[in-house]
Amino acid sequence: MRAIFFIFLFMLNSSLFISGCGFGDSKPYIRFKETEQLQQVKQSSAKETIQPLRIVVSSVLPYKETSGYYRQIAEHLAIQIGRPTELIQRQSNMEVSILLANGGADIALFSTGTYVSYAESHTLEALAMQQRLGTPFYYSYVVVPKDTDIITFASLRGKSFAFTDTLSFSGYLIPSYMLKRSAMTPEQFFSRYLFTYSHMKSLRAVAERVVDGAAIDSSVYEYAKENSPELIDAVRIISTSMPIGTGPVVVKKNMSEDQKELLRSILLNMHHNVDMRQTLKGLMIDRFIAAKSEYYEYPARITQEMRSQL
Missing domain, CATH: 3.40.190.10 (Periplasmic binding protein-like II)
Structure with a gap:
């Protein structure tokens, strides 16, 4: 069963990355x-x-x-x-x-x-x-554009979303778990979604409104505060996970x-x-x-x- 699980993740990585690249082709940072x-x-x-x-x-x-x-x-x-x-x-x-x-x-x-x-x-x-x-902990943040009316994770239903990587706990497993608790899958909940394979690219995708929301590592959020403050100014955190070991x-x-x-x-x-x-x-x-x-x-x-x- 474990082997099937990882084969599934690998196939999911490949197929969704291809579909993700087709979404927002004008944005080179998701290639x-x-x-x-x-x-x-x-x-x-x-x-x-x-x-x-x-x-x-x-x-x-x-x-x-x-x-x-x-x-x-x-x-x-x-x-x-x-x-x-x-x-x-x-x-x-x-x-x-x-x-x-x-x-x-x-x-x-x-x-x-x-x-x-x-x-x-x-x-x-x-x-x-x-x-x-x-601290030896970090968090999963769900971020959205600052000037939207999206205030909770549930508000993202029917919207577009960016995951990072299927083995990323903060960038994929946490938001997927939130959907599972509501008996939903990403296909059922979001209008469309993509994988960026980069927390910073996910953050930028939200800041530039390529997607309506994304799950990112809090360490990257803190890094962006120092190095790309314009991205932080353009987004808002609507969900924070429990502490996660680094x-x-x-x-x-x-x-x-x-x-x-x-x-x-x-x-x-x-x-x-x-x-x-x-x-x-x-x-x-x-x-x-x-x-x-x-x-x-x-x-x-x-x-x-x-x-x-x-």
Whole structure:
């Protein structure tokens, strides 16, 4: 049943992305390049033959604006472990999870939705999680254009809507769960909907009235306050979820214990380095902290309930 669930999500990702691109074609920010961005960080030419530590991310923040910070983290890891690192960026959470599962990456920065969806496989281990703005939690916000008469999620019935990614807890699973509680599906509730594969693109789609509403990560909302305040000025929050544990840094459980402990120690102490403190700040991360399973109980329960309807 679990395999059927993930095949369904993958097919849903593909088919709805195609239909989404057809909606609002005049807006280029809902199209995506298919080529991956790859950055290899080498510690020294003498160690080029050593197998690099492959790090895969699908950033909740705009990747073009934050890719330099991820490269700095990769460089820091290379220095600390004495081994080259390779940074791989993927567009969707599904691609990140498949890459890690198939052995194409060694360590991944997972979204919360991806982590709880795959936790039952018992093949992954969370080394650390992010503390952002003083807390290990974030929220799912439903936003609408500021000058509309939409005041509740129920008011979005018959309107257009933007999801981010089918494995995004804040950008897909939470609003889908809200519909499920009303015995509705997105097809029944919305006039049309699309997937943007980016919380910032979803926010922009609402601000520019490409859609009537969207579900986004609160971290992206806070990021936009500092970097794109015009978007915040154009939207209004109408729904806020319960607190959600931030996305963890995960590895395969079969990685050696020594390697896992080394990586965990580097992550948990990264904020003590003055330069890395600024790097983390650029990603809106205060520091990495120990991952606590209880912080994921709420998203795990919602994900399980959503899975039971398939």
